[in-house]
């Protein structure tokens with residue numbers, strides 16, 4: 001629509017905006033971290049966040065390269081579960097009161113304990129900005145685990161991370177402490193170097209049997225040189241072979257960047273499907289917090305880029321419809337899929353069951369009229385959750401329950417454990433994409449020795465990481481002097 005009129009001697013023409021105003025939310029200034037209003041807009045079938053800091057001006061970043069996928073995901077949003085206890089009070093407003101404060105909308109499905117800041121690599125991208133800092137004591141970790149039990153009752157998953165947790169001499173005792181408290185599943189987030197090189201450490205891990213959340217960015221040497229600063233391909237392959245030898249399960253975790261390895265997502269997935277130690281892959285667009293290579297916020301990788309990449313690069317094995325938003329967090333944060341793998345045959349669960357009939361809570365208010373619909377929904381909620389860990393009896397049982405109507409699975413849980421494969425795509429928030437709407441319903445939190453649980457993206461983007469690191473480093477130095 002156009003309309004022209006002469007005003008104050010000038011011809012002014014009224015025009016339509018080149019975008020759709022989708023919503024107003026709150027975010028932070030990428031420069032000073034001040035909390036500011038943010039608009040979510042849709043332009044050329046892509047979704048952007050634009051915002052203005054009174055001191056630093058306008059900023060814009062892409063949050064989804066497929067507006068339809070983004071908007072369609074909104075129905076996959078289930079009511080949160082309130083934790084047993086909160087640790088902070090509502091004071092300055094989200095995201096400055098973490099946490100969890102009583103305004104938080106979801107409990108913690110997956111807790112992270114960053115046991116140290118040191119690392120045996122020096123990656124050009126490192127959201128944790130690994131380097132000198134602190135190393136937690138067993139007593140500190142036990143206190144954090146106790147608080148996790150207090151707030152959750154029966155916590156589902158704890159993941160030891162860092163820095164690089166495998167270089168912390170106390171890691172085995174920390175894993176044992178988590179198991180002693182009955183925490184459902186323990187994971188270790190690692191670059192794999194120590195697993196590749198240290199026989200005794202590998203044996204110790206095999207006895208404790210955590211799931212290994214294994215950094216694996218691709219199959220090209222150049223990818224590792226760019227993302228990790230050195231060629232690690234052989235080390236990665238050796239570590240995986242050794243994990244298989246001792247019977248430890250791994251989930252491959254890849255950081256995905258444009259012009260580096262977005263064209264490898266299909267190969268990473270195919271590699272994982274074939275490797276005997278691998279039970280799943282997690283594909284994560286590089287998070288531009290901490291250390292990262294230069295990037296254009298208008299040209300970030302987003303979840304739809306990864307999905308489209310998989311579909312294009314796997315010769316028809318996967319379809320767009322195989323990927324379904326995760327309703328336990330905010331549904332634009334993560335999509336999952338599950339496949340049953342039998343020899344060369346790969347059957348995605350969404351081909352057997354219309355997942356949206358169970359997990360789209362807004363469009364489909366009532367459940368399908370099939371026997372056991374409530375149990376099927378419950379099983380799917382377990383699978384489409386940040387607490388779902390592939391290779392575990394719980395996940396295998398949920399898969400069996402969910403796919404019962406579509407696939408005759410005359411197998412025991414042990415068989416399913418080795419034949420069910422998880423695909424997860426997660427897009428963590430950075431200062432350009434930070435959205436309070438998402439962190440308020442975040443179900444992934446970093447535990448802090450003072451008892452707080454800080455939603456992961458708030459921890460990384462708002463300044464909590466820097467504050468906690470400074471405080472723990474200061475305490476450690478004071479203890480040593």
Ligand code: SF4
Pocket residue numbers: 093094095096097098099100101102103104105439440441455458
């Ligand atoms: S992210 Fe959650 S815990 Fe943190 S301030 Fe917001 S509502 Fe509170």
Ligand code: SF4
Pocket residue numbers: 119120121122123125126127128129130162163164191
């Ligand atoms: S990304 Fe991981 S492996 Fe690389 S430097 Fe950081 S903590 Fe170490």
Ligand code: SF4
Pocket residue numbers: 329330333334426427428429438439441442443444455456457
């Ligand atoms: S960690 Fe970030 S991306 Fe993941 S659920 Fe929380 S807010 Fe969403």
